[in-house]
Amino acid sequence: MCSVLDFREPESVTRLRAQLRALIAEHIPHGFLGAFTPNAEDFALTEAFSRELGRRKLLAAAWPREYGGAGSDVWEQTAVREEMWAAHEPRGAQYMGVNWVGPAIMRHGTAQQQAQHLPAIAAGEVVWCQGFSEPGAGSDLPALRTRATKVDGGWSITGQKVWTSYARMAQWCFLLARTGPAGGRKSGITVFLMQMDQPGVQVRPIPAMLGEHHLNEVYLDNAWVPEDQVLGEVGAGWDIVSEVLGFERIGIARYARSERLLREAPRELGDRWPELPESLRERWAAALVRARQARLLAYRLVGEGAADLSPLSAAAYRIVVTTLDQEAADILMEMLGAQAVGATDHSSYFEREVEDHWRYSQSSTVASGTLEMNKQTIAKSLERE
Amino acid sequence: MNSSLAAEAVELGEVLRESIAAAGGVDLLRRSVEDPDVRAEVADLVDAIGLWDVRPLEDPLELEVAASASRAAGFHALPYPVTERLARTASDGALALVADSSPALVSHGDLPLGWTGVDLEGRTYSLSADGAPLGTKLAPFAVSMTANATGERSAVSAALAVTLQSWWLLGLLEHAVEDTVRYTREREQFGRSLISFQGVGFQLADMSVALQSLEALAKYAVWRLNVVREDALVDAVALRSAAQHSADVILRGAHQLYGAMGFTDEVDVSWLSRASQTVRRLPEGRHEGARRLLAMIERVGWEEFGRAGGTHATLAV
Numbered sequence: 001m002c003s004v005l006d007f008r009e010p011e012s013v014t015r016l017r018a019q020l021r022a023l024i025a026e027h028i029p030h031g032f033l034g035a036f037t038p039n040a041e042d043f044a045l046t047e048a049f050s051r052e053l054g055r056r057k058l059l060a061a062a063w064p065r066e067y068g069g070a071g072s073d074v075w076e077q078t079a080v081r082e083e084m085w086a087a088h089e090p091r092g093a094q095y096m097g098v099n100w101v102g103p104a105i106m107r108h109g110t111a112q113q114q115a116q117h118l119p120a121i122a123a124g125e126v127v128w129c130q131g132f133s134e135p136g137a138g139s140d141l142p143a144l145r146t147r148a149t150k151v152d153g154g155w156s157i158t159g160q161k162v163w164t165s166y167a168r169m170a171q172w173c174f175l176l177a178r179t180g181p182a183g184g185r186k187s188g189i190t191v192f193l194m195q196m197d198q199p200g201v202q203v204r205p206i207p208a209m210l211g212e213h214h215l216n217e218v219y220l221d222n223a224w225v226p227e228d229q230v231l232g233e234v235g236a237g238w239d240i241v242s243e244v245l246g247f248e249r250i251g252i253a254r255y256a257r258s259e260r261l262l263r264e265a266p267r268e269l270g271d272r273w274p275e276l277p278e279s280l281r282e283r284w285a286a287a288l289v290r291a292r293q294a295r296l297l298a299y300r301l302v303g304e305g306a307a308d309l310s311p312l313s314a315a316a317y318r319i320v321v322t323t324l325d326q327e328a329a330d331i332l333m334e335m336l337g338a339q340a341v342g343a344t345d346h347s348s349y350f351e352r353e354v355e356d357h358w359r360y361s362q363s364s365t366v367a368s369g370t371l372e373m374n375k376q377t378i379a380k381s382l383e384r385e
Numbered sequence: 386m387n388s389s390l391a392a393e394a395v396e397l398g399e400v401l402r403e404s405i406a407a408a409g410g411v412d413l414l415r416r417s418v419e420d421p422d423v424r425a426e427v428a429d430l431v432d433a434i435g436l437w438d439v440r441p442l443e444d445p446l447e448l449e450v451a452a453s454a455s456r457a458a459g460f461h462a463l464p465y466p467v468t469e470r471l472a473r474t475a476s477d478g479a480l481a482l483v484a485d486s487s488p489a490l491v492s493h494g495d496l497p498l499g500w501t502g503v504d505l506e507g508r509t510y511s512l513s514a515d516g517a518p519l520g521t522k523l524a525p526f527a528v529s530m531t532a533n534a535t536g537e538r539s540a541v542s543a544a545l546a547v548t549l550q551s552w553w554l555l556g557l558l559e560h561a562v563e564d565t566v567r568y569t570r571e572r573e574q575f576g577r578s579l580i581s582f583q584g585v586g587f588q589l590a591d592m593s594v595a596l597q598s599l600e601a602l603a604k605y606a607v608w609r610l611n612v613v614r615e616d617a618l619v620d621a622v623a624l625r626s627a628a629q630h631s632a633d634v635i636l637r638g639a640h641q642l643y644g645a646m647g648f649t650d651e652v653d654v655s656w657l658s659r660a661s662q663t664v665r666r667l668p669e670g671r672h673e674g675a676r677r678l679l680a681m682i683e684r685v686g687w688e689e690f691g692r693a694g695g696t697h698a699t700l701a702v
Contacts, residue, residue: 003391003392004445004449004608005388005449005605006386006387007609007691008612009691010386075386263689278676278679281679282678284679285682286626286675286678288623289626289627289678292623293598296604297601313597319590319594320594320598374590375590376583378590379585379586379587382580382589383570383578383580
């Protein structure tokens with residue numbers, strides 16, 4: 001029997017989606033727009049919801065059972081990402097911990113680090129942030145200058161991190177700092193698992209259009225990391241980071257929210273729908289096609305064996321999905337007009353969703369790898385081919 | 386979940402692509418434009434593969450074989466109605482995509498293949514050729530045909546014809562990207578290869594993304610046709626719309642990056658660009674296609690990803 005194309009969802013995945021939707025309906029109130037709003041209750045909701053998912057082994061479902069996961073397959077993991085993102089990510093700030101900090105500790109951590117960190121992440125009891133970008137090191141991450149100096153029993157770290165999401169609520173930071181010679185590049189970087197609550201760490205929020213808590217500065221002034229919280233070998237940080245970011249095949253399942261909002265638009269607009277310019281509705285139909293393509297490119301990555309993963313197909317997916325986010329946002333803003341641009345707390349949920357989606361989508365082609373870096377990846381891959 | 390074509394389908398596509406390459410590749414198009422009778426030679430070449438035994442609507446594997454063969458033919462812009470013959474409704478014949486007006490312009494309509502027509506809503510037509518091929522640069526083999534509505538509908542035939550034609554275009558665009566990448570690697574200006582300039586690399590990246598996106602959707606449309614038959618017409622129309630978009634990005638990029646060289650008869654890209662025109666604009670171009678896709682989604686909806694009928698709600702407008 002030959003194997004022909006098949007895009008039908010496995011039944012286990014359909015059941016899981018239903019379970020997740022029911023959990024969200026039960027625990028997350030209508031009108032929820034994510035953890036990062038001016039209303040502190042929203043973040044508290046996500047903390048409680050993450051622990052609920054943790055109890056059901058659904059937070060770190062992809063992880064092996066020994067670390068608090070459910071050993072779920074890649075399609076189930078994909079469904080979790082999609083359902084959560086489509087519903088404004090009720091896991092709140094758990095994304096990094098679950099999706100790559102945990103896996104990095106699984107691969108490179110000591111038994112003691114694994115025992116300390118993994119069950120806490122899987123249970124939804126801890127928030128991690130990512131100490132990567134610096135004022136002088138954005139896309140050019142190896143240019144980072146934050147410096148770790150060996151002292152008795154550990155490391156003393158001084159420097160500045162920027163754009164650090166969740167830094168104010170995080171207990172731990174997955175921090176990159178330079179341990180090699182000044183001016184060195186990839187070889188002199190080390191990963192530190194740093195506790196945030198200490199005198200040497202100061203966090204300042206950066207007010208921004210994206211919403212609360214997305215962007216922060218983190219100042220490190222002789223911050224302390226004990227010897228046993230170095231992840232992997234000293235100097236091996238770049239390899240660890242390159243590898244763990246490779247686990248991030250599809251990253252945030254942005255297509256799931258874009259597509260849901262696009263699909264809801266005709267019903268939400270009701271009688272106003274046929275009055276919209278045909279050219280705008282045509283763009284809407286084209287965006288639905290793009291959303292399907294984005295999902296297909298994501299599924300191609302999910303289905304590929306690790307050895308077949310090409311940087312070219314990963315970058316193509318990221319370009320399609322991030323530009324889809326902005327295109328969908330623009331179309332929906334155009335459709336809702338004053339209702340969306342002037343959305344307030346008293347507006348309909350859909351209007352507030354569109355306003356929120358537009359603001360956040362502006363960062364999609366910048367965050368975790370810019371559009372230009374993705375194009376560069378493809379161009380270089382074609383050049384070498 | 387499986388997003389790869391069956392190995393048999395891939396293999397047959399490779400065999401066809403290599404046979405065409407061995408017979409001259411795009412040279413067959415060059416020669417046929419000079420002498421339309423060369424198409425008889427092309428017909429023999431395709432006959433030899435045994436392609437006409439394939440019944441795309443009878444078996445999922447055969448549909449994949451037909452898609453893969455269409456892509457291989459498109460790769461070389463083969464001057465022969467391969468997709469039209471694969472989409473035929475009778476055991477013999479060829480099915481052309483037409484508009485709901487007469488006369489219709491049909492490529493290779495002069496070949497005695499027992500032509501019938503179908504429009505993008507599935508209405509069927511009898512067709513008879515009114516004259517000889519136009520012999521022009523953009524539509525060398527296009528023939529004016531009188532189209533008479535039969536009063537019957539076959540949405541599944543329309544879906545098949547559109548899907549295979551999009552696979553043909555996918556093959557053509559794949560060739561254009563490959564050639565442009567090779568050319569920009571070889572061609573040097575200012576002491577460097579063109580591809581090493583970021584502006585050039587970015588344009589190639591856009592072309593690669595357009596190709597990968599189209600390929601992914603083309604596979605999805607094949608699966609939908611297999612599982613939901615006539616309801617896959619909306620998927621086919623969406624695929625056609627995506628193919629037209631990708632063709633714009635890729636062939637504009639190919640022309641731009643090839644510079645003056647890309648307009649010459651010597652270069653394959655020049656022929657690929659011309660050969661794509663009839664497929665992209667007949668029976669209707671991008672704007673008509675966008676309008677049709679919208680109307681279809683508003684009328685019948687578009688099922689959520691991965692659904693194939695059953696109880697799941699479609700998109701209600």
